[in-house]
Amino acid sequence: MPSTLRRVAAAVAALLLVLLSSVTASAAPRAPVPADRLAAMDAYVRERMQATRTPGLAYAVVDPDGPVHARSWGTDGNGRPVTDATPFLWGSVAKPIAAGAVMTLVQNGRLRLDDRVVDHLPAFRFGGHDHAGRVTVRHLLQQTAGIPESATFAVADCVDADCPDALGRLAALDDVRPLGPPGTTYAYTSANYLVLAALVESVTGRPFADHLRDSVLRPSGMDGAIADRASARARNLPPGHQLLWGVPSAIVDGVDDAGAAYGYTGGDLKDLAAFAALQLRDGKTADGGTVLTPASVSLMRQPGRLRPSGTDTGYGNGTGYGLGWRVGGLEPPLDTAVWHTGATPGYSAMIFVLPERDLALVLQQNLHGLLHDGAVMQVGFGAARILAGGVAGDAPSAAVYHATVWGLTALAVVLLAETLPAYRLLRRGAAPRRLAPSVLWSLAGAAPVVTLVAALALVGSRALWTWAPDAFTALCAAAVAGSAVTTLRGVAAHRRTGRSPGRQ
Structure with a gap:
């Protein structure tokens, strides 16, 4: 009996020691981020702002209790100083937030991840009856429904007052050819999340923005978040x-009223930091409530069966896509990061959650353009690497942007200048002495015309104007001037070749 009692006492003592150690560990203060590391981040962010001519930016380092370091610099689109209360749009950072809103429906049993989309949304006919009938909620969240990336341009970025709602845009996907059977091919496209918005509206009977506010935004402390045109x-x-x-211009002003699920969610720095803190608390609110269960948070961070190449981001290879989150795919020390970037025309944002360090970084800026995306977005990747104890790394160049815009502008000017001598030649009734120059000018004039037609067929005029207004304007000017030169030179060349040998 005494030996038995001793064993029981030893076991109880060991249990108490474990519990005491656990309590002590949980009560221990978190190690602060070194001051020199925060200073290095500040310096790097300021340097990148200057390099990219970003007018305004705000960023924060976040732990489970909220921001531990926050900075705001520059001016907004109205010329006012940027502060932590200045609202921005977050682009595709909206996707993990929207995925969280979907998961709340899964948690309360109103939806299942493996539900067929058509069972909740009969108007979904992408790829025909057979294909659409096999697409599940999970496929949409993981970007494996087979919808190609180009479908984004058919359904997204409609900011006019008379734009159709999410349900009204589904028909634009009816004739789009699937990339493959559902679940077999990864392709990142905002169209997946627009369909999710329509599905949530069908399940809840409410606008997606309202469900998003009640299920995620308000409980998370994102009280000032933007989810529609009214907010x-x-x-x-x-x-x-x-x-x-090359000159930053405050020209972008509009919100897609049906876009909260894929890109038109926003808010100030405190709002975005609150979402990051929610992730570090495994879905718990600041007062101990639950937005997402730990099981949901874990599931959302598990990449799908496929390992996408990462070519849709240009930021890393082997990036996995979970339920609304990008997972891994970045060079150390960000190889275990859970992250997302996003942009709407004129705004960009990013969030990096570092679970092993119990830290996150959020950043938002009021500049973006499709042709210089890499240069503009590097600020967040570099700052996150510094936060994680690494070095920022080399920044992508904006050479593609400058070469495209200024090259098309120069071509437009040259072709426009050539229209006058070509017109004079035709008006005099004279034929060119040699055919070669006319052929070369006609080819030069036809090039921007062919390019414009191809671009319009691929993405449409609205997308071109929305994402690359200067390049699109220069291309249109070059195409108009090129058409004139090609026509004038072609008629003149025809006049020469049409003459008989006796008249030459």
Whole structure:
């Protein structure tokens, strides 16, 4: 009996020691981020702002209790100083937030991840009856429904007052050819999340923005978040900036009322930091409530069966896609990061969650353009690497942007200048002495015409104007001037070749 009692006492003592150690560990203060590392981040972010001519930016380092370091610099689209209360749009950072709103329906049993989309949304006919009938909620969340990336341009970025709602845009996908059977091919496209918005509206009977606010935004402490045109007006959302021939211009002003699920969610730095803190608390609210269960948070961070190449981001190879999150795929020390970037015309944002360090970084800026995406977005990747104890790395060049815009502009000017001598030649009734120059000028004039037609067929005029206004304007000018030169030179060349040998 005494030996038995001793064994029981030893076991109880060991248990108490484990519990005491656990309590002590949980009560221990977190190690602060070294001051020199925060200073290095500040310096790097300021340097990148200057390099990219970003007008305004705000970023924060976040732990489970909220921001531990926050900075705001520059001006907004109305010329006012940027602060932690300045609203921005977050682009595709909306996707993990929207995925969380979907998961709340899964948690309360109103939806299952393996439900067929058509069972909740009969209007979904992408790829025909057979294909659409096999697409599940999980496929949409993981970007494996077979919808190609180009479908984004057919359904997204409609900011006019008369734009159809999410359900009304589904028909644009009916004739789109699937990339493969559902679940077999990864392709990142906002179209997946627009379909999710329509599905949530069908399940809840409410606008997606309302469900998003009640299920995720308000419980997470994102009280000032933007989810539709009305909330953007209430927050006095300033216009964002795009480069026009290299000069940041506050020309972008609009919100897609049906876009909260894929890109048109936003808010100030405190709102985005609150979402990051929610992730570090495994879905718990600041007061101990539950937005997402730990099981949901874990599931959302598991990459799908496929390992996408990462070519859709240009930021890393082997990036997995979970339920709304990018997982891994970055060079150490960010190889275990759970992250997402996003952009709407004129705005960009990013979030990096570092679970092993119990830290996150959020950053938002009021500049973006499709042709210089890498250069603009590097600020977040570099700052996150510094936060994780690494070095920022080399920044991508904006050479593609400058070469495209200025090359098309130069071509437009040259072709426009050539229209006058070509017109004079035709008006005099004279035929060119040699055919070679006319052939070369005609080819030069036809090139921008062919390019414009191909671009319009691929993405459409709205997308071109929305994402690359200066390049699109220069291309249109070059195409008009090129058409004139090709026509004038062609008629003149025809006049020469049409003459008989006796008249030459």
